[in-house]
Amino acid sequence: MDGMExxxxxxxxxxxxxxxxKHWLKQNAHPKHFGSLRPPYLxxxxxLNRRTKHCWLACQxxxxxxxxxxxxxxxxxxxxxxxxxxxxxxKESSGNDVFVQAMISALPNxxxxxxxxxxxxxxxRFSKVFRANFLFI
Numbered sequence: 001m002d003g004m005e006x007x008x009x010x011x012x013x014x015x016x017x018x019x020x021x022k023h024w025l026k027q028n029a030h031p032k033h034f035g036s037l038r039p040p041y042l043x044x045x046x047x048l049n050r051r052t053k054h055c056w057l058a059c060q061x062x063x064x065x066x067x068x069x070x071x072x073x074x075x076x077x078x079x080x081x082x083x084x085x086x087x088x089x090x091k092e093s094s095g096n097d098v099f100v101q102a103m104i105s106a107l108p109n110x111x112x113x114x115x116x117x118x119x120x121x122x123x124x125r126f127s128k129v130f131r132a133n134f135l136f137i
Contacts (some may be wrong), residue, residue, distance in 0.1 A: 051093060051094075051095065054093040055090060055093040055094045055097075055100070058086065058089040058090045058093050059090060061086050061089070062083065062086040062087065062090060065081045065083060065086050065115075066083070066116055066118075067118060067119055068118060069081045069115065069116075069117075069118040069121075076117065076121050076125070079117075079118055079121060080114055080115030080116060080117060080118075081115040081116075082112065082113055082114060082115045083107070083111060083112050083115060083116070084112050084113065087104055087107070087112060090104065091104060
């Protein structure tokens with residue numbers, strides 16, 4: 001082998017070694033392997049992010065309960081779904097958030113215990129009342 005071939009062989013060995021090292025770092029230098037080297041504020045932010053997502057999902061569940069109620073029921077009164085369970089999940093997921101506590105305390109006790117009428121039921125009821133009153137004018 002002459003000098004050029006030796007240089008090319010050494011160069012290819014270095015390229016392969018660099019690729020192996022990059023691959024190893026990509027596989028093993030994941031944050032889960034170096035949790036203690038992570039700045040502490042990132043752990044706090046991850047926890048806050050998870051709690052926020054959980055609270056958002058609980059609020060979406062509450063919205064779904066208000067909009068749809070118990071879909072399978074035929075009677076307007078039976079479609080009302082009590083909101084106490086959804087609100088307790090929101091309280092639990094929000095921690096001691098003052099804004100969330102104020103919003104929950106602003107809800108009427110009747111809607112928490114007995115539920116609310118669905119949007120479709122209110123629209124149907126309003127249209128019946130409107131038609132009945134319109135006929136008498």
